[in-house]
Amino acid sequence: MLALLLSAAPAQQSVSIGASGTLRIVHISDTHYHPLQPSCKDVPEGQPCSHRNTTTFLESVLRKEQPHLVAYTGDIIDGDSKPPKDAMDDLYGVAITAELPWAASLGNHDEESFLSRDEVMQYITSMPRTKTEYGPVAGSPGNFYIDVLANATTVARLVFFDSRIDHVSLSINNEQVAWFENITASLPPVPTLAFYHIPLREYQDAIDAHQPISGAMREPICDDLPNPGVFPALQRGGVVAGFCGHDHTNDFCVRWPAAPSKESPAVNLCYEGSPGLGAYGSCDASKKICYMRRARVTELQLDATTLPRLRSVRSWKRVDAGGSIAADERLDDEVLWSIGEDGVEAILSTEKRHVLAAVNGPWQNLQPKAFHHL
Template structure:
């Protein structure tokens, strides 16, 4: 009898353990999909009004505990407020929402949100009839049952969560709360912050890049920012003892980029991959928003391609691009869904004046991540045949377009990618700049370089290898110049840079439409910060020129 009871107890214990492990696995594994793909989407539908906000906390080790409210009444934002780092606790923000036209006189709408331990009414003067209502995690709501047409632009219509003491909000109409949510064990540096939108979504119109009155156009190429959720930790800062040895990666990176933006005043910024450092970005949205906010506040158009680390955080390439497409001044596009990759597209820079003549075409292609056949081709992925076909078809069609045919000057073309082409490693190339590390190009050559030459592209530039910043001149069989292949150099302190005192840098391009000329140089983060490093003309009168 005793043995039977013992056996039954063991079986019940094993069953309880299995149930716990199953619940834990499902909660942590299968939740990744909506968090990775849809975390930025569900709360921003036009025509909805937020009527209530709450926060639930649950235990990770108790299979009977969950962070769910009645799904018929509440919608959960699929971001764990502890960013899946809590051994014991998880927490989620829930909202109630209703279509604007379905609101009744008895429905309450949210007029304001505050975060803190004390009632915001304390010390306030001129209080209205509405009181502040307390919610978990230090959330205070001011709600009203009154509903007027004039409220439409002031009531809260969307809610999101960002993370980190340095979190910023680049979306128009949104405001991020100064104080973090009041949680018991918030992760240091990655505290959760509520951000809200008032009124309907703002209409985002894409800017139209155009040559300046003097016929010039400046591009600033920023690569390998390696931004984190939170301030991040510096890797290989140079000089090592700068600022008393204190170095937060993202603030120093963004200060550098901001300074060069203000000095160079570019007409366009090109981000050539690894904007986000996947390993240190459990919320990639918060990381990516930091560079976007830097550009949005300066009203500078920008276009981006992805690197091998951009989708190693919480968001896929598709989800990140979906966010970028909705931001002000972004020219980034997902591109055709019938070909490999996300971010195969082009941008036309029009001639000066009130016309639609294209003076410069910029091509952007996704070089993917890691080799799909590591056994045979170690290292990194390569541009696929359907991408190359898309590029060639697009280039040929544009040459026949009216916007190109009616342009009276020499039309110029450039391309931007993240991972370098195999031809970058050709030691016979003439090189201007620094070649400090091995070229980590794909092991398989899909010959995209040949397609670039065939379609008349004068320069291609990449990122990826942080401490290579050179431009290499490719020549044809007759030793005639055919294509400049350049690196941007790494700009972010969240990525490596420890090669012989390497200072982070940014590449600048200047296109002169009147002379059909392309010049380029680099700017340093430390040292001779005002100097133009390795300034050179790579194209003149529409032709690739030698060193």
């Protein structure tokens, strides 16, 4: 059965790096968008707010960043997103209206409306300008990849994983791992970015090992049942950075393993942060200072040589500066990966990163509701 599934690989999608030599991606995760929502969660007291604040903020991010691709990584809708197709029209419509290509995989809440997971994915793949493919793994349709081209040569790859959580089945299961290993074995090796909704267990391993982080850890890591085959498969498959949502107020990046080697290369494990006003955030005790919604941006840079190859991957965040307008400043702008002068991956400095003062401390003053995936 698995062999049959793997043979039915989706058609290859691609995006091209143009004359600028860069490909810029805006990440959108955890909007929990409700078209009829009259108010917002975890915003300063007295602040007028509705579902439109989410889309207005995202439109502002796209205007400011002028990306080449929008990557949606799950929990765009949930059980309160009624009608769900209207909610998807609004949120994916942010990219469509901006005339941008976009791609979407699913999180654990996207199937909670009256549409099944398959029906949600079928609707997404029918929408304009999408690069999303209905993937080949049975029961897990959101697995697909996009090749990044420069002069018709593949220089990078974007891999999207379906991601679910019920504490019974794995968020990324063994069939998905086999699918990923099959495509990486059959395609030219290139630097790869992985997109998945739920954090891998290695995020927690890195924090427990006191690895330096950029950004902030504002709530506990809510990973799923461990699947020891996922992270090694990503390493073997050339993944240099992975991106997740799920824990809305976390937005850090951390490198793992602590002591990388040729046999066990480093991967930057990053959170995206939530831009959604229908999603939980967090406020201080006064209810006057609250988590600022945000979106991650990642940029791929070509090498300035005649040889088509990727030079670097850098990433930062744009936060809501007030009034659902993206701030001018980039937050936590850093290079996640780069090629050295000799063509070998450079070991990047982590001097701008910091070690958490207490692994169990950063969220102590947040409201308990910030821990619930609602």
